[in-house]
Amino acid sequence: MNNKTSINYLILIITPLLFGCRGTVKEENKNNALANSVSLHDGNEEYFTIDSKESVVMWKGGTLNGLNTHTGYISISKGKLIIENGQLIGGTAEVDMNTIEDEAHKSDDGLIKHLKDPDFFDVEKFPFSTIVLSKAIPINGENKRVTGNLTIKNITHPVSFPAKIEVKDSIVKMNGKLVIDRTAWDIRYKSRKFYDLLADQTISDSIEFNINIIAKK
Structure with a gap:
Protein backbone atom coordinates (compact mmCIF):
# COMPACT_ATOMS: atom_id res chain seq x y z
CA MET A 1 0.00 0.00 0.00
CA ASN A 2 1.57 3.32 -1.10
CA ASN A 3 1.57 6.47 1.06
CA LYS A 4 -1.31 8.14 -0.78
CA THR A 5 -3.54 5.09 -0.42
CA SER A 6 -2.62 4.77 3.27
CA ILE A 7 -3.56 8.40 3.95
CA ASN A 8 -6.92 8.03 2.18
CA TYR A 9 -7.62 4.84 4.13
CA LEU A 10 -6.89 6.54 7.44
CA ILE A 11 -9.19 9.44 6.55
CA LEU A 12 -12.04 7.00 5.82
CA ILE A 13 -11.53 5.44 9.25
CA ILE A 14 -11.18 8.69 11.22
CA THR A 15 -14.03 10.72 9.68
CA PRO A 16 -17.04 8.63 10.98
CA LEU A 17 -15.60 8.77 14.49
CA LEU A 18 -15.72 12.58 14.68
CA PHE A 19 -19.47 12.71 15.39
CA GLY A 20 -20.09 9.35 17.10
CA CYS A 21 -17.55 9.60 19.90
CA ARG A 22 -18.40 9.48 23.58
CA GLY A 23 -16.63 11.51 26.18
CA THR A 24 -16.55 14.70 28.15
CA VAL A 25 -17.60 18.14 26.97
CA LYS A 26 -13.92 18.98 26.54
CA GLU A 27 -13.41 16.00 24.25
CA GLU A 28 -16.52 16.87 22.26
CA ASN A 29 -15.35 20.45 21.76
CA LYS A 30 -12.05 19.11 20.46
CA ASN A 31 -13.88 16.82 18.06
CA ASN A 32 -16.10 19.69 16.94
CA ALA A 33 -13.04 21.73 16.05
CA LEU A 34 -11.72 18.84 14.01
CA ALA A 35 -15.09 18.30 12.38
CA ASN A 36 -15.18 21.92 11.31
CA SER A 37 -12.05 21.41 9.25
CA VAL A 38 -13.44 20.98 5.75
CA SER A 39 -10.15 19.52 4.59
CA LEU A 40 -11.04 16.26 6.35
CA HIS A 41 -14.11 15.78 4.14
CA ASP A 42 -14.27 14.77 0.51
CA GLY A 43 -18.06 15.05 0.13
CA ASN A 44 -20.52 17.88 -0.31
CA GLU A 45 -21.05 18.77 3.35
CA GLU A 46 -22.63 22.10 4.18
CA TYR A 47 -22.38 23.68 7.62
CA PHE A 48 -25.33 25.51 9.17
CA THR A 49 -24.92 27.57 12.34
CA ILE A 50 -27.65 27.21 14.97
CA ASP A 51 -29.47 30.49 15.56
CA SER A 52 -29.45 30.76 19.36
CA LYS A 53 -32.17 33.45 19.33
CA GLU A 54 -34.64 31.35 17.35
CA SER A 55 -33.78 27.93 18.78
CA VAL A 56 -35.03 26.61 22.11
CA VAL A 57 -35.55 23.42 24.10
CA MET A 58 -38.77 22.95 26.05
CA TRP A 59 -38.58 20.60 29.03
CA LYS A 60 -41.28 18.70 30.89
CA GLY A 61 -41.14 16.72 34.12
CA GLY A 62 -43.36 15.83 37.03
CA THR A 63 -44.47 13.35 39.66
CA LEU A 64 -44.81 9.68 38.88
CA ASN A 65 -48.61 9.79 39.13
CA GLY A 66 -48.74 12.66 36.65
CA LEU A 67 -50.79 14.91 38.92
CA ASN A 68 -48.06 17.51 39.33
CA THR A 69 -46.15 18.42 36.17
CA HIS A 70 -43.87 21.31 35.29
CA THR A 71 -42.73 22.68 31.94
CA GLY A 72 -40.27 25.33 30.92
CA TYR A 73 -37.55 26.39 28.55
CA ILE A 74 -33.81 26.28 28.17
CA SER A 75 -31.60 28.00 25.59
CA ILE A 76 -29.24 26.55 23.03
CA SER A 77 -26.11 28.67 23.27
CA LYS A 78 -24.35 27.51 20.09
CA GLY A 79 -23.96 24.66 17.62
CA LYS A 80 -23.81 23.51 14.03
CA LEU A 81 -25.67 21.07 11.80
CA ILE A 82 -23.94 19.31 8.92
CA ILE A 83 -25.99 18.55 5.83
CA GLU A 84 -24.95 16.45 2.86
CA LEU A 111 -38.54 25.41 41.25
CA ILE A 112 -35.80 26.72 38.98
CA LYS A 113 -33.39 27.20 41.87
CA HIS A 114 -33.98 23.58 42.87
CA LEU A 115 -33.44 22.33 39.31
CA LYS A 116 -30.10 24.14 39.28
CA ASP A 117 -28.86 22.70 42.56
CA PRO A 118 -27.06 19.33 43.11
CA ASP A 119 -30.39 17.45 43.54
CA PHE A 120 -30.89 17.84 39.80
CA PHE A 121 -28.53 19.43 37.26
CA ASP A 122 -25.87 20.91 39.61
CA VAL A 123 -25.50 23.87 37.25
CA GLU A 124 -22.72 25.61 39.16
CA LYS A 125 -20.49 22.57 38.62
CA PHE A 126 -21.84 21.56 35.21
CA PRO A 127 -22.97 24.76 33.42
CA PHE A 128 -23.31 23.19 29.97
CA SER A 129 -24.92 20.11 28.46
CA THR A 130 -24.19 18.99 24.90
CA ILE A 131 -25.51 16.70 22.24
CA VAL A 132 -23.37 15.38 19.40
CA LEU A 133 -25.49 14.19 16.46
CA SER A 134 -24.19 11.35 14.33
CA LYS A 135 -26.90 10.72 11.73
CA ALA A 136 -30.57 10.92 10.83
CA ILE A 137 -32.22 7.81 9.42
CA PRO A 138 -35.17 8.56 7.08
CA ILE A 139 -38.58 7.28 8.19
CA ASN A 140 -40.88 9.00 5.71
CA GLY A 141 -40.76 12.41 4.10
CA GLU A 142 -39.21 14.91 6.50
CA ASN A 143 -39.56 12.51 9.46
CA LYS A 144 -36.26 11.04 10.66
CA ARG A 145 -34.81 9.09 13.57
CA VAL A 146 -31.84 11.02 14.89
CA THR A 147 -29.05 9.33 16.84
CA GLY A 148 -26.24 10.83 18.84
CA ASN A 149 -24.62 11.19 22.26
CA LEU A 150 -26.04 13.33 25.05
CA THR A 151 -23.81 14.71 27.82
CA ILE A 152 -25.34 15.99 31.06
CA LYS A 153 -23.32 16.50 34.26
CA ASN A 154 -20.26 15.26 32.37
CA ILE A 155 -21.95 11.87 31.79
CA THR A 156 -22.46 10.73 28.20
CA HIS A 157 -24.96 8.20 26.86
CA PRO A 158 -26.22 7.40 23.35
CA VAL A 159 -29.71 8.68 22.50
CA SER A 160 -32.17 8.25 19.67
CA PHE A 161 -35.29 10.29 18.99
CA PRO A 162 -37.80 11.12 16.22
CA ALA A 163 -37.49 14.49 14.53
CA LYS A 164 -38.84 16.39 11.58
CA ILE A 165 -36.02 17.94 9.58
CA GLU A 166 -36.63 20.41 6.78
CA VAL A 167 -33.76 21.60 4.61
CA LYS A 168 -34.68 24.52 2.38
CA ASP A 169 -32.34 26.96 0.70
CA SER A 170 -30.03 28.31 3.42
CA ILE A 171 -32.11 27.23 6.44
CA VAL A 172 -32.48 23.96 8.34
CA LYS A 173 -35.45 23.47 10.67
CA MET A 174 -35.37 20.59 13.13
CA ASN A 175 -38.15 19.71 15.58
CA GLY A 176 -37.65 16.63 17.74
CA LYS A 177 -38.86 14.99 20.93
CA LEU A 178 -36.26 13.37 23.18
CA VAL A 179 -37.29 11.49 26.33
CA ILE A 180 -34.55 10.35 28.72
CA ASP A 181 -34.29 8.41 31.96
CA ARG A 182 -32.73 11.09 34.15
CA THR A 183 -31.17 8.54 36.52
CA ALA A 184 -28.76 7.47 33.76
CA TRP A 185 -27.24 10.95 34.12
CA ASP A 186 -27.08 10.68 37.93
CA ILE A 187 -30.21 12.76 38.57
CA ARG A 188 -31.70 10.62 41.32
CA TYR A 189 -33.76 13.01 43.45
CA LYS A 190 -36.98 11.27 44.62
CA SER A 191 -36.60 8.48 42.05
CA ARG A 192 -38.37 5.27 43.03
CA LYS A 193 -35.23 3.41 42.00
CA PHE A 194 -33.35 4.93 44.92
CA TYR A 195 -35.98 6.15 47.42
CA ASP A 196 -38.90 4.46 49.16
CA LEU A 197 -41.57 7.15 48.71
CA LEU A 198 -45.32 7.43 48.34
CA ALA A 199 -46.57 7.72 44.77
CA ASP A 200 -47.50 11.39 45.12
CA GLN A 201 -43.96 12.17 46.33
CA THR A 202 -42.08 10.15 43.73
CA ILE A 203 -40.79 12.11 40.75
CA SER A 204 -40.91 10.41 37.36
CA ASP A 205 -37.57 9.28 35.99
CA SER A 206 -38.59 10.52 32.54
CA ILE A 207 -37.71 14.02 31.37
CA GLU A 208 -39.11 15.15 28.03
CA PHE A 209 -37.24 17.59 25.81
CA ASN A 210 -38.93 19.16 22.79
CA ILE A 211 -36.10 20.44 20.63
CA ASN A 212 -36.69 23.26 18.15
CA ILE A 213 -33.66 24.26 16.13
CA ILE A 214 -33.22 26.83 13.38
CA ALA A 215 -29.83 26.72 11.68
CA LYS A 216 -28.59 29.02 8.93
CA LYS A 217 -25.62 29.31 6.59
Whole structure:
Protein backbone atom coordinates (compact mmCIF):
# COMPACT_ATOMS: atom_id res chain seq x y z
CA MET A 1 0.00 0.00 0.00
CA ASN A 2 1.57 3.32 -1.10
CA ASN A 3 1.57 6.47 1.06
CA LYS A 4 -1.31 8.14 -0.78
CA THR A 5 -3.54 5.09 -0.42
CA SER A 6 -2.62 4.77 3.27
CA ILE A 7 -3.56 8.40 3.95
CA ASN A 8 -6.92 8.03 2.18
CA TYR A 9 -7.62 4.84 4.13
CA LEU A 10 -6.89 6.54 7.44
CA ILE A 11 -9.19 9.44 6.55
CA LEU A 12 -12.04 7.00 5.82
CA ILE A 13 -11.53 5.44 9.25
CA ILE A 14 -11.18 8.69 11.22
CA THR A 15 -14.03 10.72 9.68
CA PRO A 16 -17.04 8.63 10.98
CA LEU A 17 -15.60 8.77 14.49
CA LEU A 18 -15.72 12.58 14.68
CA PHE A 19 -19.47 12.71 15.39
CA GLY A 20 -20.09 9.35 17.10
CA CYS A 21 -17.55 9.60 19.90
CA ARG A 22 -18.40 9.48 23.58
CA GLY A 23 -16.63 11.51 26.18
CA THR A 24 -16.55 14.70 28.15
CA VAL A 25 -17.60 18.14 26.97
CA LYS A 26 -13.92 18.98 26.54
CA GLU A 27 -13.41 16.00 24.25
CA GLU A 28 -16.52 16.87 22.26
CA ASN A 29 -15.35 20.45 21.76
CA LYS A 30 -12.05 19.11 20.46
CA ASN A 31 -13.88 16.82 18.06
CA ASN A 32 -16.10 19.69 16.94
CA ALA A 33 -13.04 21.73 16.05
CA LEU A 34 -11.72 18.84 14.01
CA ALA A 35 -15.09 18.30 12.38
CA ASN A 36 -15.18 21.92 11.31
CA SER A 37 -12.05 21.41 9.25
CA VAL A 38 -13.44 20.98 5.75
CA SER A 39 -10.15 19.52 4.59
CA LEU A 40 -11.04 16.26 6.35
CA HIS A 41 -14.11 15.78 4.14
CA ASP A 42 -14.27 14.77 0.51
CA GLY A 43 -18.06 15.05 0.13
CA ASN A 44 -20.52 17.88 -0.31
CA GLU A 45 -21.05 18.77 3.35
CA GLU A 46 -22.63 22.10 4.18
CA TYR A 47 -22.38 23.68 7.62
CA PHE A 48 -25.33 25.51 9.17
CA THR A 49 -24.92 27.57 12.34
CA ILE A 50 -27.65 27.21 14.97
CA ASP A 51 -29.47 30.49 15.56
CA SER A 52 -29.45 30.76 19.36
CA LYS A 53 -32.17 33.45 19.33
CA GLU A 54 -34.64 31.35 17.35
CA SER A 55 -33.78 27.93 18.78
CA VAL A 56 -35.03 26.61 22.11
CA VAL A 57 -35.55 23.42 24.10
CA MET A 58 -38.77 22.95 26.05
CA TRP A 59 -38.58 20.60 29.03
CA LYS A 60 -41.28 18.70 30.89
CA GLY A 61 -41.14 16.72 34.12
CA GLY A 62 -43.36 15.83 37.03
CA THR A 63 -44.47 13.35 39.66
CA LEU A 64 -44.81 9.68 38.88
CA ASN A 65 -48.61 9.79 39.13
CA GLY A 66 -48.74 12.66 36.65
CA LEU A 67 -50.79 14.91 38.92
CA ASN A 68 -48.06 17.51 39.33
CA THR A 69 -46.15 18.42 36.17
CA HIS A 70 -43.87 21.31 35.29
CA THR A 71 -42.73 22.68 31.94
CA GLY A 72 -40.27 25.33 30.92
CA TYR A 73 -37.55 26.39 28.55
CA ILE A 74 -33.81 26.28 28.17
CA SER A 75 -31.60 28.00 25.59
CA ILE A 76 -29.24 26.55 23.03
CA SER A 77 -26.11 28.67 23.27
CA LYS A 78 -24.35 27.51 20.09
CA GLY A 79 -23.96 24.66 17.62
CA LYS A 80 -23.81 23.51 14.03
CA LEU A 81 -25.67 21.07 11.80
CA ILE A 82 -23.94 19.31 8.92
CA ILE A 83 -25.99 18.55 5.83
CA GLU A 84 -24.95 16.45 2.86
CA ASN A 85 -27.21 16.07 -0.18
CA GLY A 86 -30.14 17.39 1.83
CA GLN A 87 -29.63 14.96 4.73
CA LEU A 88 -28.38 15.53 8.28
CA ILE A 89 -25.10 13.67 8.76
CA GLY A 90 -23.83 15.25 11.98
CA GLY A 91 -23.70 18.25 14.23
CA THR A 92 -23.45 19.56 17.77
CA ALA A 93 -25.55 21.68 20.09
CA GLU A 94 -24.55 23.19 23.42
CA VAL A 95 -27.16 24.06 26.04
CA ASP A 96 -26.50 26.69 28.70
CA MET A 97 -27.98 25.17 31.87
CA ASN A 98 -28.03 28.59 33.55
CA THR A 99 -30.85 29.62 31.20
CA ILE A 100 -33.42 27.20 32.66
CA GLU A 101 -36.83 28.89 32.98
CA ASP A 102 -40.31 27.77 33.94
CA GLU A 103 -43.30 27.99 31.61
CA ALA A 104 -43.83 31.63 32.61
CA HIS A 105 -40.21 32.38 31.67
CA LYS A 106 -39.24 32.92 35.29
CA SER A 107 -35.70 31.99 36.23
CA ASP A 108 -35.51 32.91 39.89
CA ASP A 109 -38.35 30.99 41.54
CA GLY A 110 -38.02 28.05 43.93
CA LEU A 111 -38.54 25.41 41.25
CA ILE A 112 -35.80 26.72 38.98
CA LYS A 113 -33.39 27.20 41.87
CA HIS A 114 -33.98 23.58 42.87
CA LEU A 115 -33.44 22.33 39.31
CA LYS A 116 -30.10 24.14 39.28
CA ASP A 117 -28.86 22.70 42.56
CA PRO A 118 -27.06 19.33 43.11
CA ASP A 119 -30.39 17.45 43.54
CA PHE A 120 -30.89 17.84 39.80
CA PHE A 121 -28.53 19.43 37.26
CA ASP A 122 -25.87 20.91 39.61
CA VAL A 123 -25.50 23.87 37.25
CA GLU A 124 -22.72 25.61 39.16
CA LYS A 125 -20.49 22.57 38.62
CA PHE A 126 -21.84 21.56 35.21
CA PRO A 127 -22.97 24.76 33.42
CA PHE A 128 -23.31 23.19 29.97
CA SER A 129 -24.92 20.11 28.46
CA THR A 130 -24.19 18.99 24.90
CA ILE A 131 -25.51 16.70 22.24
CA VAL A 132 -23.37 15.38 19.40
CA LEU A 133 -25.49 14.19 16.46
CA SER A 134 -24.19 11.35 14.33
CA LYS A 135 -26.90 10.72 11.73
CA ALA A 136 -30.57 10.92 10.83
CA ILE A 137 -32.22 7.81 9.42
CA PRO A 138 -35.17 8.56 7.08
CA ILE A 139 -38.58 7.28 8.19
CA ASN A 140 -40.88 9.00 5.71
CA GLY A 141 -40.76 12.41 4.10
CA GLU A 142 -39.21 14.91 6.50
CA ASN A 143 -39.56 12.51 9.46
CA LYS A 144 -36.26 11.04 10.66
CA ARG A 145 -34.81 9.09 13.57
CA VAL A 146 -31.84 11.02 14.89
CA THR A 147 -29.05 9.33 16.84
CA GLY A 148 -26.24 10.83 18.84
CA ASN A 149 -24.62 11.19 22.26
CA LEU A 150 -26.04 13.33 25.05
CA THR A 151 -23.81 14.71 27.82
CA ILE A 152 -25.34 15.99 31.06
CA LYS A 153 -23.32 16.50 34.26
CA ASN A 154 -20.26 15.26 32.37
CA ILE A 155 -21.95 11.87 31.79
CA THR A 156 -22.46 10.73 28.20
CA HIS A 157 -24.96 8.20 26.86
CA PRO A 158 -26.22 7.40 23.35
CA VAL A 159 -29.71 8.68 22.50
CA SER A 160 -32.17 8.25 19.67
CA PHE A 161 -35.29 10.29 18.99
CA PRO A 162 -37.80 11.12 16.22
CA ALA A 163 -37.49 14.49 14.53
CA LYS A 164 -38.84 16.39 11.58
CA ILE A 165 -36.02 17.94 9.58
CA GLU A 166 -36.63 20.41 6.78
CA VAL A 167 -33.76 21.60 4.61
CA LYS A 168 -34.68 24.52 2.38
CA ASP A 169 -32.34 26.96 0.70
CA SER A 170 -30.03 28.31 3.42
CA ILE A 171 -32.11 27.23 6.44
CA VAL A 172 -32.48 23.96 8.34
CA LYS A 173 -35.45 23.47 10.67
CA MET A 174 -35.37 20.59 13.13
CA ASN A 175 -38.15 19.71 15.58
CA GLY A 176 -37.65 16.63 17.74
CA LYS A 177 -38.86 14.99 20.93
CA LEU A 178 -36.26 13.37 23.18
CA VAL A 179 -37.29 11.49 26.33
CA ILE A 180 -34.55 10.35 28.72
CA ASP A 181 -34.29 8.41 31.96
CA ARG A 182 -32.73 11.09 34.15
CA THR A 183 -31.17 8.54 36.52
CA ALA A 184 -28.76 7.47 33.76
CA TRP A 185 -27.24 10.95 34.12
CA ASP A 186 -27.08 10.68 37.93
CA ILE A 187 -30.21 12.76 38.57
CA ARG A 188 -31.70 10.62 41.32
CA TYR A 189 -33.76 13.01 43.45
CA LYS A 190 -36.98 11.27 44.62
CA SER A 191 -36.60 8.48 42.05
CA ARG A 192 -38.37 5.27 43.03
CA LYS A 193 -35.23 3.41 42.00
CA PHE A 194 -33.35 4.93 44.92
CA TYR A 195 -35.98 6.15 47.42
CA ASP A 196 -38.90 4.46 49.16
CA LEU A 197 -41.57 7.15 48.71
CA LEU A 198 -45.32 7.43 48.34
CA ALA A 199 -46.57 7.72 44.77
CA ASP A 200 -47.50 11.39 45.12
CA GLN A 201 -43.96 12.17 46.33
CA THR A 202 -42.08 10.15 43.73
CA ILE A 203 -40.79 12.11 40.75
CA SER A 204 -40.91 10.41 37.36
CA ASP A 205 -37.57 9.28 35.99
CA SER A 206 -38.59 10.52 32.54
CA ILE A 207 -37.71 14.02 31.37
CA GLU A 208 -39.11 15.15 28.03
CA PHE A 209 -37.24 17.59 25.81
CA ASN A 210 -38.93 19.16 22.79
CA ILE A 211 -36.10 20.44 20.63
CA ASN A 212 -36.69 23.26 18.15
CA ILE A 213 -33.66 24.26 16.13
CA ILE A 214 -33.22 26.83 13.38
CA ALA A 215 -29.83 26.72 11.68
CA LYS A 216 -28.59 29.02 8.93
CA LYS A 217 -25.62 29.31 6.59
